[in-house]
Amino acid sequence: MSDVIYDVKDLRLSFPDMSRKPILGPAPRIEILKGLTFQIPKGEVLGIVGGSGSGKSTLGRALIRLIEPDSGQIDFEGTDITHMGEEDLRPLRRRFQMIFQDPLSSLNPRRRVGGIIAGPLRLQGLEGIDARVKEALDMVGLPRAFASRYPHELSGGQRQRVGIARAIALRPDFILADEIVSGLDVSSQAQVLNLLEDLVRELGLTLAFISHDLSVIRRLCSRILVLYQGEIVENAATADLFATPTAPYTQELLSAIPLPDPDQVWV
Amino acid sequence: MRDTRAHSRKPGLRLWLSGGWITILVLAALLAPWISPHDPLAQDLFAGRMPPFWQAGADPNYWLGTDSLGRDVLSRILHGARLALTVALIAGVLTCLIGAILGLIAGYYGGWADLVISRLVDIWMAFPPVLFAILLIAVLGTGMTSIIIAIVVIDWTRFARVIRAEAMSQSKMDYVASAQVVGRSRFGTALTEILPNVLPTIVALLTLEMGIAVIVEAILSFVNLSISTDAPTWGGMIAEGRTSVHQAWWVLVFPLVALFFTVLSFSQLGEGLKDHFDPVLR
Numbered sequence: 284m285s286d287v288i289y290d291v292k293d294l295r296l297s298f299p300d301m302s303r304k305p306i307l308g309p310a311p312r313i314e315i316l317k318g319l320t321f322q323i324p325k326g327e328v329l330g331i332v333g334g335s336g337s338g339k340s341t342l343g344r345a346l347i348r349l350i351e352p353d354s355g356q357i358d359f360e361g362t363d364i365t366h367m368g369e370e371d372l373r374p375l376r377r378r379f380q381m382i383f384q385d386p387l388s389s390l391n392p393r394r395r396v397g398g399i400i401a402g403p404l405r406l407q408g409l410e411g412i413d414a415r416v417k418e419a420l421d422m423v424g425l426p427r428a429f430a431s432r433y434p435h436e437l438s439g440g441q442r443q444r445v446g447i448a449r450a451i452a453l454r455p456d457f458i459l460a461d462e463i464v465s466g467l468d469v470s471s472q473a474q475v476l477n478l479l480e481d482l483v484r485e486l487g488l489t490l491a492f493i494s495h496d497l498s499v500i501r502r503l504c505s506r507i508l509v510l511y512q513g514e515i516v517e518n519a520a521t522a523d524l525f526a527t528p529t530a531p532y533t534q535e536l537l538s539a540i541p542l543p544d545p546d547q548v549w550v
Numbered sequence: 551m552r553d554t555r556a557h558s559r560k561p562g563l564r565l566w567l568s569g570g571w572i573t574i575l576v577l578a579a580l581l582a583p584w585i586s587p588h589d590p591l592a593q594d595l596f597a598g599r600m601p602p603f604w605q606a607g608a609d610p611n612y613w614l615g616t617d618s619l620g621r622d623v624l625s626r627i628l629h630g631a632r633l634a635l636t637v638a639l640i641a642g643v644l645t646c647l648i649g650a651i652l653g654l655i656a657g658y659y660g661g662w663a664d665l666v667i668s669r670l671v672d673i674w675m676a677f678p679p680v681l682f683a684i685l686l687i688a689v690l691g692t693g694m695t696s697i698i699i700a701i702v703v704i705d706w707t708r709f710a711r712v713i714r715a716e717a718m719s720q721s722k723m724d725y726v727a728s729a730q731v732v733g734r735s736r737f738g739t740a741l742t743e744i745l746p747n748v749l750p751t752i753v754a755l756l757t758l759e760m761g762i763a764v765i766v767e768a769i770l771s772f773v774n775l776s777i778s779t780d781a782p783t784w785g786g787m788i789a790e791g792r793t794s795v796h797q798a799w800w801v802l803v804f805p806l807v808a809l810f811f812t813v814l815s816f817s818q819l820g821e822g823l824k825d826h827f828d829p830v831l832r
Contacts, residue, residue: 369735393749402734433830
């Protein structure tokens with residue numbers, strides 16, 4: 284199964300519920316992910332949709348092992364990374380990267396853009412760092428002079444491009460994009476989505492794109508995973524899902540998309 | 551758009567004034583043996599309680615007048631600056647190092663480390679600080695080392711508290727998660743991601759602490775618990791001046807003014823440095 288990048292089986296994850304913790308003894312746990320099974324083929328752009336609290340961000344963070352699942356199995360290119368320790372994960376980490384929702388929070392405010400992009404490269408012991416930083420800036424369409432700027436000196440869309448540059452500079456096989464356009468205005472959204480489309484094509488990236496916005500997902504993704512309260516309610520090709528949604532929750536989501544051509548009665 | 555390559559902005563008035571005063575003071579302290587017009591310990595009972603130079607009956611040899619034993623006030627202030635600044639520097643830096651490291655550990659690592667350090671800070675802060683200092687000096691004996699130890703032992707909690715809160719809020723930021731995504735170790739993240747973001751706070755607190763150290767030294771000198779009784783200290787001069795304030799106000803006022811400007815300058819220096827060097831505020 285070399286054409287599958289992620290093979291996830293019966294993934295379960297829970298967090299302790301500190302608000303209901305008794306004075307003595309452990310806190311009861313809330314199940315976030317309730318046994319998810321799916322695969323991500325190489326080169327696919329997978330959309331993960333769901334309402335808030337559906338577990339989509341938790342799933343994403345489990346995939347790149349920012350958090351450790353309780354049980355089940357995550358295979359990344361045939362390697363079981365479910366319970367791997369941080370030391371063993373380190374060499375693998377350059378192969379799966381993440382773009383965060385809020386670049387103001389994910390870019391260290393006291394480091395320059397150049398340093399932010401170069402940091403991971405240096406850490407992973409790559410060579411020709413300056414050239415790679417310049418190349419990454421070129422690829423996301425930012426002027427090279429931006430390397431000496433601080434994040435707060437950029438606009439929202441430019442900041443998110445820096446976040447993308449940092450992720451692609453390592454030349455990963457897989458990128459997780461967690462709600463990366465939801466903090467941007469509509470025109471920057473479109474630009475960032477265009478950029479992402481181009482990059483996926485040029486670099487042959489596999490992408491998991493988490494969003495609550497189906498119209499964004501529809502444009503970008505070839506396959507969609509619909510999460511509802513920690514369970515997969517639908518896993519279908521984009522065209523099929525929009526044509527014949529099977530789960531009631533998906534139908535609900537679809538009907539919530541604003542129409543490009545509204546009924547005259549509404550206006 | 552601003553030119554971001556210009557690292558430094560024109561230093562503000564605040565930085566100039568506070569930095570200027572501290573520089574003058576440091577020079578005065580370093581050069582005290584050579585620039586003092588008189589021996590700070592030399593008594594001249596015939597020249598007691600001479601007023602400063604602009605008043606009638608002043609001796610032009612004693613610019614800021616003399617105390618009741620005929621010792622030169624200016625020379626004593628200059629020599630007193632040596633002890634004040636030495637204590638400020640050593641006690642400030644040590645307090646900062648200990649407090650900031652403990653605060654970073656508690657705030658960033660959390661868990662048991664946080665529990666132990668935070669409770670320790672709570673208990674520590676319940677002691678009345680001045681009494682604690684006097685008690686410590688009583689146990690350790692007088693001397694500069696004792697003053698420094700007393701300040702460090704009492705004041706590390708200030709740093710630990712503030713830095714802990716700061717490190718805690720910083721470690722919730724996504725750039726910390728992002729460092730984990732690329733495989734940076736916990737310790738490496740604390741050093742390269744968190745520390746640069748708490749450094750402005752540390753610098754501001756450090757200079758504030760130096761000002762506090764000057765005050766604590768003056769208080770201990772005032773109650774005669776610093777170094778030997780006749781050695782020139784600002785606190786000691788204030789204590790002497792207090793007894794003769796109606797006959798010779800200058801013995802009290804001049805060291806007080808020096809103390810006031812020094813403490814004020816230290817706190818303003820920190821804020822000024824923060825404004826000047828922090829890229830985010832700039």
